[in-house]
Amino acid sequence: MKKTIVSLGIAAFIMACGGSSESASTTSGSSANAQAVAAADKPDGEKIYKQYCVTCHGLYGDMGASGAFNLQESKLKLEERVAVITNGRNAMTAFEALLDADEIKAVAKYTMKLKP
Numbered sequence: 458m459k460k461t462i463v464s465l466g467i468a469a470f471i472m473a474c475g476g477s478s479e480s481a482s483t484t485s486g487s488s489a490n491a492q493a494v495a496a497a498d499k500p501d502g503e504k505i506y507k508q509y510c511v512t513c514h515g516l517y518g519d520m521g522a523s524g525a526f527n528l529q530e531s532k533l534k535l536e537e538r539v540a541v542i543t544n545g546r547n548a549m550t551a552f553e554a555l556l557d558a559d560e561i562k563a564v565a566k567y568t569m570k571l572k573p
């Protein structure tokens with residue numbers, strides 16, 4: 458009996474994980490289950506920023522190394538930032554090969570929060 462409960466639990470866990478990465482972006486958290494899973498493996502924009510972006514943009518977005526744009530003053534919308542990060546622009550390198558779409562979106566969102 459105990460065994461049945463355990464395997465049921467495992468099955469529920471596997472079901473909760475499967476498909477969540479695909480549906481998470483389209484169903485904006487209608488199911489509590491999907492939300493919990495999405496939160497668990499959602500890319501951390503701040504972490505990605507500190508890993509890939511500080512060398513040019515600095516910790517607060519205003520360093521401007523290699524002519525990097527001051528992200529505190531950027532007026533770009535989220536989709537436009539995603540495009541710049543994905544494809545690069547002039548001296549900025551493209552991150553398409555380094556980050557997946559979810560990570561690019563997460564780091565783009567993080568740059569919107571960089572304020573003095």
Ligand code: HEC
Nearest residue numbers: 509510513523524525526531532533538541546547548549
């Ligand atoms: C090699 C240095 C370098 C790195 C690394 C870099 N950037 Fe940039 N970034 C630039 C430069 C230079 C520009 C300005 C491009 C231009 O003049 O067209 C820029 C522009 C931008 C813009 C557009 C701002 C605007 O308002 O036009 C965004 C958004 C941005 N970077 C985000 C990021 C993020 C997020 C990362 C990390 C994933 C990153 N950058 C990493 C150099 C860099």
